[in-house]
Amino acid sequence: MDLGGSNYIFIGEIFNAYADEICLTNSKPDMQKIKPIAYSTIDMKCWTIGKTLAKAYKIGKKYRKKLEQ
Numbered sequence: 001m002d003l004g005g006s007n008y009i010f011i012g013e014i015f016n017a018y019a020d021e022i023c024l025t026n027s028k029p030d031m032q033k034i035k036p037i038a039y040s041t042i043d044m045k046c047w048t049i050g051k052t053l054a055k056a057y058k059i060g061k062k063y064r065k066k067l068e069q
Contacts, residue, residue: 023033036049
């Protein structure tokens, strides 16, 4: 999809993924072993992605209760 300029969106389906055994724990991807990074075009920097914030769906419950009050 051309958005006019240097930005593009690619839409597709991931049908397979591969990882070296060194990146897995119990045959599943291990974020601490993978040590992923993210590139930000806003500040032209690479950022690390690291610590666990909360279990999925748990962190939002606290904020939902505040909104309902």
